[in-house]
Amino acid sequence: MPQPVLLLGAGRRCAYDEFVLTRIAAARPVVLVDAAPPDWARPCLAGHLAADPGKDGATASAVVRFAARHRVRGVLAHSAEYMVAAARIAGQLGLPGPSHVTAAACADPAVLRAALAAGAVPVDEPGTPRVCAETVVLDGEIRIVAITRTTLGPAPARQPLRHTVHAHDGLLHNRFLRLAVDRTVHALGLTRGVLHIGLRLTDRGPRVTDVTPCLPDDLIPLLVRRATGVDLAQVAAALATGEVPDTTPTRQRAAAIRFAYPAATGRLDRLTLAPEAAREPGADRMILTRDAGHHVTAGPHATVDDRLALWVAVGEDPAGCDDALRRMGRHLSARVAPAVTAAPDQPDEQPAVPDLHG
CATH class of the missing domain: 3.30.470.20 (ATP-grasp fold, B domain)
Incomplete structure (x- = not known):
């Protein structure tokens, strides 16, 4: 196998993470450092090192042992979650990348602010x-x-x-x-x-x-x-x-992505996407990111895990992207059963997000 790059973590959200992994793997072999690679990541991998990237010290030791047997070209973190561990490992192996001190500073808002203030x-x-x-x-x-x-x-x-x-x-x-x-x-x-x-x-x-x-x-x-x-x-x-x-x-050109959040907190009873969305001018992709039957939290208190869908549009300028996003959004429908008993005159149909088409 040609000299690989080690990637700490593949991510757990295929809709978001597969693109980056696919692009890296298209350029060079990828050995994933992760406890258990998700199924969608496996076709992109040249190898797998079973180690939890969240356990910094143990992961570094496992990677050093791997590097003693295989020539490694570089170390990457898939996300900010593992950037400190990646910096530590790259430093131990003498490979390019931000220093462990710099990565740790970026991960700590107080330390980062102090470093930036010192640099005017x-x-x-x-x-x-x-x-x-x-x-x-x-x-x-x-x-x-x-x-x-x-x-x-x-x-x-x-x-x-x-x-x-x-x-x-x-x-x-x-x-x-x-x-x-x-x-x-x-x-x-x-x-x-x-x-x-x-x-x-x-x-x-x-x-x-x-x-x-x-x-x-x-x-x-x-x-x-x-x-x-x-x-x-x-x-x-x-x-x-x-x-x-x-x-x-x-x-x-211009490109934009929109995320749908639930308008009510409760059980997601229905989430559907009409196939016509893919045929809208400017549409790049539209993906459902939640399954019916799960509890979701309304937008003002939501996390990224509460997102119902994402859709990407491409246009000549941001206004063109906005038009495409609005057209695509009309093909998304969601219904949430509120966590509390609804008033008699309250409709049970909930838009995916407040002002979804705005």
Whole structure:
């Protein structure tokens, strides 16, 4: 087997995680480090190392033993959950990647804020409006390859309702955002990697709220690829193996994803998607992410596990994506049996999310 990349964790949500794994596996062999790989991941794997990525020390020992028998090209974390463990292991093996200290700082909001403040980075708490700079760092060269704009749901959960990426987003040329990103990279001592840098737009300019030194979730890599042609998953794999990735844009479009949350808390009795959704102009994919019979929590208090469905649209600009998302959303229908007894005149049909078509 050619020298593989070790991937810590495959994820447990096929609708979100399969895309990244498929793109990495298309470029190089993947050995998954996970206690038990999900069935959908197996066709993408060149091998499997049975170890729990959440048990940092034990996993590192298992990987070091594996690396003593097999030449390993790089170590990647599938998500922020395992980025500290991946950094520790890469450091032990002498492979590229963020340092363990940097990864640990990014995982601790208080430590991160202190590090950024020391580097003269404007910081703030997460809020709205919110954007993220999808950034690639290679030996000191910092490139913002895309801007992700996020629409958040109601408090207190404030879960994402939508992400949008546009190849011609004006923030790509905003010098204040560029300065905040550059200072963030330097403050954390990052020299190589893919970064998901969250920022809050304020009257005082963009202010950094969080930094994740690994691939973003929520299918944002798919949006970036559809909108710009830049394959963040393969870029991350190349950086982790010491190679120089190609970050040249090959597309000039927009892409967006929408998430449906239940409007009521209770048992999900019915969730259906009409096949006509796939034939809507601009439709990329539409996937149900919950099964009938399960308990779900309404949007204001929901988690990502309460999402009922996701759908992705591609267009020439964000307005085109919005139109496609609205048309696709009309093909989704859900009914939730409320956790408390409904009033006699309360309809039992519940929309998937408040203002689903808005």
